[in-house]
Structures are given as structure tokens and as C-alpha cells.
Amino acid sequence: MNTKIALLVLAVLVSLSAHTADAQQPAKVYHIGVPSPRAGIEPRHEVFRHRLRELGYVESQTVVIEWRFWEGKPDRLNEFAAELVRLNVDVIFGDATPTIQAAKKATTTIPIVMIAAADPAESGLVASLERPGGNITGLTSVSSALIGKRLELAKEIIPQLSRVGVLLDPDYPTVASTWKETENAASSLGLKLQTLEVRSISDFENAFGAATTTTTQALIHSSDTVIVNGRKRIAELAVKHRLPAVYNDTQFIDAGGLMSLGADPLDLSRRAADFVGKILKGAKPADLPMERPTKFELVINTKVAQQIELPIPQSVLNRADKVMK
Numbered sequence: 001m002n003t004k005i006a007l008l009v010l011a012v013l014v015s016l017s018a019h020t021a022d023a024q025q026p027a028k029v030y031h032i033g034v035p036s037p038r039a040g041i042e043p044r045h046e047v048f049r050h051r052l053r054e055l056g057y058v059e060s061q062t063v064v065i066e067w068r069f070w071e072g073k074p075d076r077l078n079e080f081a082a083e084l085v086r087l088n089v090d091v092i093f094g095d096a097t098p099t100i101q102a103a104k105k106a107t108t109t110i111p112i113v114m115i116a117a118a119d120p121a122e123s124g125l126v127a128s129l130e131r132p133g134g135n136i137t138g139l140t141s142v143s144s145a146l147i148g149k150r151l152e153l154a155k156e157i158i159p160q161l162s163r164v165g166v167l168l169d170p171d172y173p174t175v176a177s178t179w180k181e182t183e184n185a186a187s188s189l190g191l192k193l194q195t196l197e198v199r200s201i202s203d204f205e206n207a208f209g210a211a212t213t214t215t216t217q218a219l220i221h222s223s224d225t226v227i228v229n230g231r232k233r234i235a236e237l238a239v240k241h242r243l244p245a246v247y248n249d250t251q252f253i254d255a256g257g258l259m260s261l262g263a264d265p266l267d268l269s270r271r272a273a274d275f276v277g278k279i280l281k282g283a284k285p286a287d288l289p290m291e292r293p294t295k296f297e298l299v300i301n302t303k304v305a306q307q308i309e310l311p312i313p314q315s316v317l318n319r320a321d322k323v324m325k
Contacts, residue, residue: 033084033092035068037225044269051273081106114138118174129290137285141263148185150246154218165216169224201230208237219245231255242308259300263293297321
């Protein structure tokens with residue numbers, strides 16, 4: 001009987017010891033690589049981090065985010081992409097087409113989650129939105145599909161509109177498809193286009209000068225890295241030259257722009273974190289269909305409208321999701 005009790009006690013002690021050992025095993029720490037075209041942590045980054053925390057991925061505890069700010073310099077971007085691959089991060093997240101292209105070139109095995117402004121299937125980043133294939137998935141903001149709506153909006157606030165300037169970087173990977181969409185939309189509205197080429201922020205002043213000397217009446221833009229990085233300067237020059245601009249997203253309004261129509265970038269960042277969470281739990285990018293925006297916003301800054309002496313029709317104000325005064 002004593003032998004049986006001794007064996008039972010021993011079994012209990014062994015079991016408790018095993019449980020204690022399991023409890024002491026450190027939780028896996030995941031590494032997420034984030035090569036960003038802009039310097040510093042921005043609101044969209046904070047939303048991404050917050051959503052990760054909600055999913056249980058807490059920085060310095062269960063996840064480490066490897067930030068790499070390439071600031072619009074392709075050589076630095078390629079170097080950072082290769083560096084993240086050498087670090088063997090668990091996922092790479094990027095929200096600019098050059099970022100995804102560099103990451104795709106650097107690895108075919110590490111999962112990549114993207115937010116793309118253009119059609120990623122058309123640009124060759126994925127096989128299709130429904131079946132991405134390979135190691136890339138995420139979201140597309142389909143901003144090109146809204147080009148016509150932005151031109152219609154410009155025509156509504158400027159009834160006599162006939163000439164629109166298009167701010168773009170001619171070297172950006174998706175510029176050809178964006179320009180085609182813009183030409184088609186402008187033609188259907190009877191509008192003439194003027195290309196305003198910029199390759200760096202130092203080109204902005206000359207571009208706006210060219211717009212005003214050729215009687216350009218309104219401005220739209222493509223979602224190129226140099227343009228997004230220089231949004232504050234663009235907004236300043238648009239006010240200086242009294243040039244009404246319809247921007248692609250609310251980041252430009254926060255920088256002092258007149259109005260924007262596009263996908264909510266913060267909502268996209270939050271949903272991108274969901275993709276990352278699924279992958280860290282074992283999902284394969286090839287099995288995760290890409291998603292489109294579910295939330296679009298028309299935001300108008302009436303203070304800027306007053307500065308450039310542009311009356312905004314009440315019908316437009318009534319449709320706005322947000323009016324800033």
C-alpha cells in the first residue's frame with residue numbers, strides 16, 4: 001500500500017513538474033518587417049500597431065516591429081528589403097508599390113502583406129485578387145477607380161472647368177495604368193489634361209508654376225511616393241496658387257488640403273493588421289484573397305476653400321462625410 005501511495009505521489013510530482021516547465025517556456029516573439037516610404041511613425045502606423053495589440057501581438061512581448069524608413073530612395077529600399085530577409089522576419093508589411101516590388105524581389109518565401117494603390121494583379125504583384133498565389137496578399141485601395149469621381153467633383157465645384165493638372169511621377173511603376181484611367185475619365189467629361197511631372201519635392205514649385213501659367217483650373221494627383229511624402233508642401237502650394245485640388249485620401253487634408261475622395265487609409269491599415277495576424281497564426285498568403293476598401297470618405301476643408309476664395313456648393317457639402325472648418 002505504501003508503495004502504491006509513493007508511486008502516486010511520484011506521478012503527481014512528475015506531472016506538476018511538466019506543467020511548470022511548460023508554463024516557463026517563453027512565448028514566441030514574432031518579427032514584422034515594415035519598410036516605409038516616409039520617415040517616422042504616422043497615424044496609419046499607430047492604427048496598425050493598435051490592431052495588432054487587440055489581436056494579442058504586443059510589442060516587446062510577443063512581437064517586434066522592424067521599422068525601416070527608406071524616404072523615397074530606391075537604393076535604400078532595396079537594401080532594407082534584403083536586410084529584412086536576412087533577419088528572417090515572419091512577415092513583411094508595406095503600403096507602397098515600390099516597397100512590395102522590392103520585397104517580392106528579395107524573397108519568394110517570407111509572407112508579404114500589402115496595401116496597394118493600384119491594381120496589384122495588373123501590375124503583376126499577384127496572380128489575381130481572388131487567388132493571389134505566391135507569398136503576397138493584402139488590400140488594394142483601388143484609387144484609380146475613383147479618378148473619374150474626383151474629376152466629376154472638381155467639375156461640380158468649378159462649373160466652368162475645362163483644364164485639369166495631373167501631378168505625377170513619370171518614373172513610378174504604376175503611372176502608365178493610372179494615366180490611362182485618367183485620360184479615359186477626362187475624355188468622358190470633356191476635360192483637357194496637363195501633366196505636371198515631379199520626381200522630387202524640389203520639382204513641386206516649378207510644377208505649380210507651370211500649372212498657373214497655362215490656366216490650369218484644378219488639380220488631381222497620382223499616389224506616387226514622392227507626392228505622398230510631399231503632401232504638406234503640395235497643399236501649401238495649392239493654397240498659394242489658389243488652385244483647387246481634389247486629393248486621393250485624408251492624409252492630404254490633414255496636411256492642409258482642400259478636399260479628398262478616397263479609401264480611408266486608417267481603415268486599410270487596421271485591416272492589414274488582420275492579414276498579418278492570420279498569417280502569424282499559420283495562414284498562407286496564397287490562400288487569403290485580397291480585399292478591396294469598404295470605407296470611402298469625402299472630406300472637405302472649408303477653411304481652405306475660404307483661403308482660395310472658392311465657394312463650395314451646398315449639394316457637395318451635404319454629401320461630405322466630414323466637413324472641417
